[in-house]
Amino acid sequence: MSSPAWQPDCGDGNYRNPILHADYSDPDAVRVGDDFYLVSSSFNSAPALPVLHSRDLVNWRIINHALPRLVPADHFSVPRHGQGVWAPSIRHHAGKFWIYYPDPDFGIYVITAEDPAGRWSDPVLVKGGKGLIDPCPLWDEDGRVWLVHAWARSRAGIKNRITLLRLSADGLGVAEDLGVIIDGAKVPVPGFDTLEGPKLYKRNGWYYVFGPAGGVATGWQSVFRARDIRGPYEHRIVLAQGKTAINGPHQGALVDTPAGESWFLHFQDLKAYGRIVHLQPVVWRDDWPVMGNDEDGDGTGDPVLVHPKPRVPAAPLAVPASGDEFDSPSLGRQWQWQANPGENWHSLSARPGWLRLAAQPEPQPGNLYQSPALLLQKFPALSFRVTARVEFAPQTVGESTGLIVFGYAYSWIGLRARDNGLALVWATRPEAAKGAPQEEHLLIERLQSPVWLSVLVHPGARCQFAFSTDGTTFTDTGREFTATEGHWVGAKIGLFAAAPAAAAATGHADFDWFRVQPLQA
Known part of the structure; x- marks a missing residue:
């Protein structure tokens, strides 16, 4: 029988990073009640858009794939290496879960579900176009629906910029394109490049855009904030490699616990092992998030390797499935094909x-x-x-x-x-x-x-x-x-x-x- 090859729960009230020693790249997460849900990029693999569940942010299991087949189906009947589902975001609003995901060759899609472990709706193309990536929505207190996204230079010819859209009230279309609200080229930090993966939040009257910069394997986590969602935005680097071995700690999700703690899930690029997922504690100072271990108090934390678990009720040990005895009527959720599968494979x-x-x-x-x-x-x-x-x-x-x-x-x-x-x-x-x-x-x-x-x-x-x-x-x-x-x-x-x-x-x-x-x- 199979047994976990990696266990992040130390069993003594602590956890060790990575919490997911597998390629769940570009993670995003949301809490609903006492439950946490995580999604990640899946590119050309099918089924796509894995959905993971946890009760403590440390012990995770795969519960679904939100996209059984890639669309357009004919296009993905053959391997399209590096294409398909890029960095998604997951939110909960009006009794439904929403996943906005980009396909850099077709545009930004949205799917919804009342039960994340159940059937998700068919994809709706919110905005078509090449190079639109990494979308993230925000339902504001006044009823307006915002969405930020980044750009892929390989398709659009531009990058290092964050664009703001106002969506229709149903979240399924674009009502207004407000253009670029953050230009990475204007950030006064040497080598500031490849700003992407934005996540949009609102807290204490501030609008926050979390975004990685500096490159997948070499970068850091930046945060921008403004009183007006259109800007202008202040900037701070809140997480970087520092003296640790955790390269490129960035791009992920800010979540809170029922007790009010803040945590940040992010990836680390380990080449053949993929973009593995770490969990960092977050504290707030003067309405800025500080992640990990900030020994010198400069507001930029280093990643932690071992840390006390979130203060939530104890959860059973769990890791994403790997082995399969093939005793069930369906394949284990860990399996994926290189393209949309045929019926008789x-x-x-x-x-x-x-x-x-x-x-x-x-x-x-x-x-x-x-x-x-x-x-x-x-x-x-x-x-x-x-x-x-x-x-x-x-x-x-x-x-x-x-x-x-x-x-x-x-x-x-x-x-x-x-x-x-x-x-x-x-x-x-x-x-x-x-x-x-x-x-x-x-x-x-x-x-x-x-x-x-x-x-x-x-x-x-x-x-x-x-x-x-x-x-x-x-x-x-x-x-x-x-x-x-x-x-x-x-x-x-x-x-x-x-x-x-x-x-x-x-x-x-x-x-x-x-x-x-x-x-x-």
Whole structure:
């Protein structure tokens, strides 16, 4: 059985960062009553827009994906690496949850739900256009609905600016475009660039725009405030790396607890491990937020690694799901495809207690980078072990199945159908995103399934593949692969079944389980 590879709850009243050691990038969160809900970017993966729930801001579980399929559906029938759902925001208003999310190629969308774990509405395009990103709404006391957003230079030709819109009363359209209210180029801070990810709040008569700047891996958290939402805005840097190892601490969510505490959720970019999520305490001084540990009292805090938990009722230990025994009628919520999935890609009923993957044609021979039919999940910790048991029934020579680590480069261990039967192979594609050829190494020339497949991920994302023919004794391949990030995402791990593009008939692979465990020293 699987067991958590990372546990942020120390069990003694403290927590340790990161609270989510997985790629939940660009997090936003909201509290409703005693419950906290978090959403994050999901880019080209489907289902999209993961929704997580917590009662204490430390112990989280996945409860839904708010967007079952990416839209436009046809556009996302193939992998669109780096496209899709960018930084969303989640709010609660008038008895409904609202998620505003951007697609940098199409515009800003909104979806709503009364129950965040239930069905969300179909997306409504609030404002179309290229390069509109990172939207966040605010329902003001006078009934007006505001929304701020940033810009992606790759699509719009501009960046480092925050624009303000007044929305229609129903929140579904734009009533007025008030233009740029914050221009990062005019902020008197050396190197102030890439202002994005704005979050809009109102507190004690002040309008606040929280926004990261300085770059994904190297930046800091800025806060702007004004008495008028149109500005002019004062500025302060409230969280930075300082003397810590937590690079680029920024872009996230300000939340409060029922007891009145303030907390900030943000990410840290760890390359192959993705943008992992940290939790920082927040205090207010002269109506400015100070995050983390501000030893010198200058208003700019450093990230904390261990800290007392929020003062809320004790919550049971929880982490986002990772392993899957395939005993349920649906896949675990941690799984995502590389594009909108086909109806017949998988089955959990063809062989109860097993996951059946139907072998899908490779878009390009020997290249899985552009395959939409990869079933993947996020790295769950700095180090961990994954094992899977597979039985393979191919119909065509050249079909393959296995356990894959995927990013700009990928590597997998598994079975290949050859003229004389099944072979066990280890394959790698060092520069998959650039079209480099796949290298394939024969491990066993002929064998029968089942086969047990394993990968050990060590600190530094060093991956060590192994296999077993009896489920007890594993043989190392003797080769190491270093996982890489993907397009705006961390590396992923998962399963696949593939076939040559011209195959007249294709077989299937059955997986008994997919288990994730801590990697023992």
